[in-house]
Amino acid sequence: MGDEFAVKSTYGQVFAVAQFRALFAARLLGVLADTVRSVALAVLVFGRTGSPLLTAVAFTIGFLPQAAGGLFLAAMADRFAPRTVIAAGYGVQCAIGVLLAFGNLPVGVGLLLVAAAACLTPVSTGAAARVLAAVLAGDSYVLGRSLSYLVAVAAQLVGMAAGGALAAGLGVEWTMLLTAAAHLVAAVLSALFLARTEPARTEVARPRGSIVLDTLRGNAELLAAPRVAGLIAIQCLPAALLAAGGSLVIPYSAERGFTSAETGLLLAATSAGMLAGDVVVGRSCSPRTRERLVLPLLLLMGAPLSTVLLNPPYPAVVAAYALTGTGSAYLLGLQRHYLAAVPDSLQGQGFALLNTTTMTVQGLGPLLFGLLAEHLPLNHTIALVGATSALTALLLRRTTHH
Numbered sequence: 001m002g003d004e005f006a007v008k009s010t011y012g013q014v015f016a017v018a019q020f021r022a023l024f025a026a027r028l029l030g031v032l033a034d035t036v037r038s039v040a041l042a043v044l045v046f047g048r049t050g051s052p053l054l055t056a057v058a059f060t061i062g063f064l065p066q067a068a069g070g071l072f073l074a075a076m077a078d079r080f081a082p083r084t085v086i087a088a089g090y091g092v093q094c095a096i097g098v099l100l101a102f103g104n105l106p107v108g109v110g111l112l113l114v115a116a117a118a119c120l121t122p123v124s125t126g127a128a129a130r131v132l133a134a135v136l137a138g139d140s141y142v143l144g145r146s147l148s149y150l151v152a153v154a155a156q157l158v159g160m161a162a163g164g165a166l167a168a169g170l171g172v173e174w175t176m177l178l179t180a181a182a183h184l185v186a187a188v189l190s191a192l193f194l195a196r197t198e199p200a201r202t203e204v205a206r207p208r209g210s211i212v213l214d215t216l217r218g219n220a221e222l223l224a225a226p227r228v229a230g231l232i233a234i235q236c237l238p239a240a241l242l243a244a245g246g247s248l249v250i251p252y253s254a255e256r257g258f259t260s261a262e263t264g265l266l267l268a269a270t271s272a273g274m275l276a277g278d279v280v281v282g283r284s285c286s287p288r289t290r291e292r293l294v295l296p297l298l299l300l301m302g303a304p305l306s307t308v309l310l311n312p313p314y315p316a317v318v319a320a321y322a323l324t325g326t327g328s329a330y331l332l333g334l335q336r337h338y339l340a341a342v343p344d345s346l347q348g349q350g351f352a353l354l355n356t357t358t359m360t361v362q363g364l365g366p367l368l369f370g371l372l373a374e375h376l377p378l379n380h381t382i383a384l385v386g387a388t389s390a391l392t393a394l395l396l397r398r399t400t401h402h
Contacts, residue, residue, distance in 0.1 A: 008286050009139035011147065019135045020144055022193030023086075023128055024151060026186035030090055031152045033182035035159025037097060038062050040167045040175040041114065044100075045107055047172070054107065061111050062118045063359055069119035070356025075214035077126030077348030083194035086131075089124035090187035092117050097180025101173045126352030131194060133339060133347060139287045142335045146278050149331070157271055218349045227341040228350070230399040235334060236358045237396070238301050240365030241389040242324060245305050245382060246270050247366035249321070252308075252378045262314060269318050273325025281329040287336075294333040295397055301327025302389025309383035324386075 014020055038059050045051070045058040077085060096113050099105060105113070128148070136144040166175045209217075223229050246267070253263040281290060281297075304320035312320075342350030373381040 007138055009143055011143055014136065014140050014144050014147060017135050019131060019194055022189050023131060024147060026090065026189045027148060028151050028155050029182045029186040031155035032159045033179040034062055035156050036163040036166060037176060037179040039163025040172050043167045044172045048107055058111060061114050064363065065115040065118040066121045067356055067360045070122040070352050072212045072215050073119060074122050074126055074349040074352035075211050075218050076123045077352050078346060082127040082131045083190060083196065085127035086124050086194065087187045087190040089120050090183045090190060092120060094180045094183035094187060097176050097183060101176035101180065122352040122356045125355045126348035129351030130348045142287065142332055143282055145335045146282055146332055150275060150278055153271055153274055218346050219353055222346055222350055222353055225341060225343060231334060231338045231341055232354055232357055234396045234399045235331060235354060236361045237392050238298060238389055239358055240361035241302060241385055242328065243362040244365035244369040245324060245385045247370060248373060248378060248382050252382060255378055258314060266318055266321060269321035270325035273322035274328045277326035277329035281332055291333040294330045295393060297327045297330035298393035299390050301330065302386045302393060305386025306383045308379050311379050
């Protein structure tokens, strides 16, 4: 893995690969359905219980249990054929959507079902990463990983916007059924268009035990492998701080007296910056240039938020948040190095661990800085997020040297 990554690829070359198109379409449908279902489930739970706490739990129940899946079940991503794992994962989500729509389940049972299915998400993510590594070579792999990430961001944005409207217009039950249909289509696409056999890989002989023991052993081996822990940290910690900055937008906007429309634009600024940054850096920069830009983009991801300390005019606040999103394009310069660092026999589990860690720290970042915001002025807290992000980039800069 070397010279092949020095040749720049295009997004057109990536989409020319049939298996990538199937993964992309299935992921788009799956993330969109997951997000809409989270909103509809929250509406359902609030309607039945009137409890803000249970409503918040319903909204996040599809994300938090992923940590358990990554810690105890991720070995499944390498033990079974990727097509089987991916199609089965979407099939399970489809069944849960149907049960939520027409099962008239108690609130607790519905939440437990969604939580149980969420435990399998890292397994499916790891299996999909194996397919990407098998069907995309060189720089096409880097762009394919970027597109997989971007489609998830875009689908979440659309799902958040559409979920409430669908639940109000169609009713919660029919909205749940719609998400089940989307998961069913994703499962069918995966079953029909992904390879029937596993990609040929160099296997390292290892004892096979229970899934849980294999996962724990594999995670320990991954973290002991050279550079893996550092590459996970540099991909996850800035994401946690990005989420922390976004989590303070609503109270900060209220304190500054921004209108609801201005607040909505500010909430979307980071995601818009992420989309723009990945497309621009992915299309215009060579692979080597992207790798040289890792540290500058990491600093761009944090530093602009420090300007919020001065309570600048509204356009400047929007620009600061958009620039932080643009900085997330630094991930393009790390993709091939993480793939190279992960042992081949643990490839699926390596990406499952990365996904699990990212999801976990993205939940912890807002919690930590939300607690700080209880004791510090909001503009100080947001500026501290930016400064912490920049400091984190500098502390982890050795990881960017290849």
